[in-house]
Amino acid sequence: MTLSLRLAPVIxxxxxxxxxxxxxxxxxxxxxxxxxxxxxxNLNDIMLTxxxxxxxxxxxHRAYAExxxxxxxxxxxxxxxxxxGRADEAVxxxxxxxxxxxxxxxxxxxxxxxxxxxxAWDEAEAQLDRVPPTLETYERYRLEAMVxxxxxxxxxxxxxxxxxxxxxxxxxxxxxxxxxxxxxRGDFDGAETLFLQAISYDPDxxxxxxxxxxxxxxxxxxxxxxxxMTEVERAQLLHTAALAAIRQGETDLGRGLLAxxxxxxxxxxxxAVRALxxxxxxxxx
Numbered sequence: 096m097t098l099s100l101r102l103a104p105v106i107x108x109x110x111x112x113x114x115x116x117x118x119x120x121x122x123x124x125x126x127x128x129x130x131x132x133x134x135x136x137n138l139n140d141i142m143l144t145x146x147x148x149x150x151x152x153x154x155x156h157r158a159y160a161e162x163x164x165x166x167x168x169x170x171x172x173x174x175x176x177x178x179x180g181r182a183d184e185a186v187x188x189x190x191x192x193x194x195x196x197x198x199x200x201x202x203x204x205x206x207x208x209x210x211x212x213x214x215a216w217d218e219a220e221a222q223l224d225r226v227p228p229t230l231e232t233y234e235r236y237r238l239e240a241m242v243x244x245x246x247x248x249x250x251x252x253x254x255x256x257x258x259x260x261x262x263x264x265x266x267x268x269x270x271x272x273x274x275x276x277x278x279x280r281g282d283f284d285g286a287e288t289l290f291l292q293a294i295s296y297d298p299d300x301x302x303x304x305x306x307x308x309x310x311x312x313x314x315x316x317x318x319x320x321x322x323x324m325t326e327v328e329r330a331q332l333l334h335t336a337a338l339a340a341i342r343q344g345e346t347d348l349g350r351g352l353l354a355x356x357x358x359x360x361x362x363x364x365x366x367a368v369r370a371l372x373x374x375x376x377x378x379x380x
Contacts, residue, residue, distance in 0.1 A: 139171055148179035166197045174205065182212035193222070200230050207238050216245045233262040237269050244276045252276055267297035271306065278310055286310040291320070298323045301331075308332050312339035317348060330360035334367045341374065350374055 142151045155172035162168055169188055176185035189206035192198055203222045210219035220242045226235060240255035256273040260266040274289030290307035293300055307320050317336045324332065337352035353371040357364050 139167070143171060143174055143178070148175065151175035152179050152181070166192060166195060170202070170205075173209070177205075177209050177212065182209045185209045186213060186215075200226050201232075204230075204232070204235050204238065208234065211238060211241060216242060220246075231258075231262070233259050233269075236262060237272075240269070240276075241272065244272075249276075249280060265296065267293045267300050267303065270296065271300060271303040274303070274310070275306055278306060278313070283310045283313040287314075291322075294322050301328060304328065304332060305335055308335045309339060312336055312343070315343075317345070317352065326359060326361050330356045330364055330367070333359060334364070334370070337367070338370065341370075346374070 139155075142154045146154065152172070152175045155168060155175050159165070159168040159172045169192055173185045173188035173192065176182065176188070186206075186209050189202065189209050192202050193206050203226050207219040207222040210216075210222065219238070223235070223239055223242060236255045236259035240252050240259060243249075243252035243255055253273075256269060256276070259269045260273075263269070270289050270293035274286045274293060277283075277286035277289060287307060287310040290303045290310060293303040294307065297303070304320070304322060304324060307322070311317070311320065312335075317340050319329065319332055319336065333352050333356035337349045337356060340346075340352060341349035350371065353367050353374070356367040357371065360367070
């Protein structure tokens with residue numbers, strides 16, 4: 096009896112331990128798959144958005160090579176190639192993706208974006224035409240606007256740009272594109288307004304600042320706009336204004352702006368020096 100009483104707790108503990116161990120190990124094994132999938136999904140997102148472009152390409156290239164049946168990894172590879180400035184390499188991947196049974200409408204939009212980067216405008220337009228009109232995204236309308244611009248369909252371009260601006264909280268780049276579209280059409284005042292709007296959303300967007308100087312110069316205004324700029328940016332913008340002035344026959348004004356650009360730049364401003372030397376040589380000749 097005493098022996099039984101002494102053994103009972105041991106047996107109970109052993110049974111309890113066994114009862115806990117088995118389900119726990121099963122739960123861990125069961126959770127392993129989903130947790131790994133979640134971790135991998137997060138890593139894929141990070142590589143696409145935050146990693147250096149070449150690092151992202153290397154990551155997805157390796158992952159896709161190991162699992163070529165996974166379309167999500169091929170999407171990641173194609174997207175990372177575009178981000179790395181290698182759209183020509185991305186195009187075959189996007190083409191294979193949109194031709195597969197697992198393709199989604201967003202794939203055609205991304206494919207169109209890669210095609211535009213390679214200059215294949217007609218093919219890009221054909222892909223966008225196959226996207227259902229019910230899919231209304233910023234990227235879709237941004238690309239539609241660019242295609243309309245290429246076709247010189249100005250009303251359509253303006254409509255698409257306006258829609259794209261309304262579908263993002265960060266419209267600086269699309270406002271800059273829209274402004275450049277207006278600039279190429281000769282609507283300099285409208286372009287200036289759009290460039291200023293772009294800069295208000297992203298004060299560091301230098302392309303918009305440079306385009307703003309061009310829009311103002313086209314109207315005979317060579318003074319730099321009152322926007323935030325570094326010394327280097329100021330020198331570069333003075334250089335842009337100088338070249339615009341020279342192209343419009345304002346040679347003396349251009350010479351003065353080049354000299355100011357050279358004086359403003361904190362380092363040697365080779366491009367401005369070359370332009371000024373060429374101007375002086377032409378005058379002496």
